[in-house]
Amino acid sequence: MKYYQEITCPNCTNSNLMKSGSSDRGVQRYRCQTTACSTNTFMLEYCYKACEFGTKEHVVEMAINSSGTRDTARVLKINKNTVTRTLKNKENSLVQVNPLFQTFDQGKPLEVRLEQVCCDEAEMDEQWSFVGNKSNQRWLWHAVDHKTNTVLAYVFGKRKDIVFKELKALLLPLNISRYYTDDWGAYERHLDAEKHEIGKKNTQKIERKNLNFRAWIKRLTRRTICFSKLEKMHDIVIGLLINKVEFGRDIHAKSKI
Template identity: 30%
Template structure:
């Protein structure tokens, strides 16, 4: 049955039919011209560009998605959709300042995390320039030599050609890094102190990585994107 009601918000047609009820119990309508479904006086409103900008900034802090939804007074579904969309377009390649071909110093380490449950371990492999403090390599995966190789390949060519690399004694590094430029050291040597300090920063700023927290990732793509988002933000602020 066609009813006289407000015109369709999409095409302006007055040929509108009742079409059941929404999950919140409100009367749903459907336009018979364009097929658009709508309700009268909807509570939901699209997030503004200002809210999107604020949401992006809040995602760089130790704030859960539920917390962001409460602060912005939007639904958690809205926040989740925004996070999902951003995960698709997030760059997954390091952006660092140009370096001359000379002796460079890099520190590497791996950070434990998980997605959905603690049985699904995802190790965050990081490489840091000891002079500029920039993150010059990132890999998220298992703790095998395959991930170590991916970390090595993620670094800009100048680092693979010139850098002396300091790591802990994890065996995966030995099978990947050039033996003449690889230095496996103990923590008390201080040669990996910068990357270990960055690991603390990463855990404090990315809520998904905080230990004993309910803000863990449920989707691997979003987990990876959150880490890359903070790495890009961190490197960009170092260059200011």
């Protein structure tokens, strides 16, 4: 009895394929002939799970959904070093300013200006976490649009004025006219008094955002046994969450940098 198996590209699901040699173990390789497809070659069976199509995307998705490195390695049946390497490779693709919020430029064509979004009022806050041990504090400084509660920009560092200045510099092109913060001294020292309002009344949205981040990422939970050993990994995982959920970016796309 003969039977036929239809083989399609795991990336674009196109059946326009050609044979492309075989692996060292004698497994047949296939190449997608679709011009727009980014897949080079693929096999129907891999001896190592990490090579299967979609595995690295699962690594990223699990990382931003409260899974630790060892959790991910156990579930996907891959090495924990592969999990770490996959996340580190995403560092260059991250951005710290929301691309949806741009400065309104009258010199641009009308159709371009209509697509731009400007922010008039912003809420700012800092969120505590740690790396390695609780004495090594790592704060997430971020700002959200007061109207939509969408993250505008973020930075990581100590709870120092110099880190807040980095966040302020990222927000400068947005021409924000009003800032709402708590009574932490860095805000009062570096924001113009006429543009700055202190109090809990207008910072409820960013406080709600902080709770959302703690629910997504165990690294931000106050009492947790899931923490990063490297500041780089800590920043990447939280950055991936913000880039996907808040900025609406495709975090699985290959970096051009």
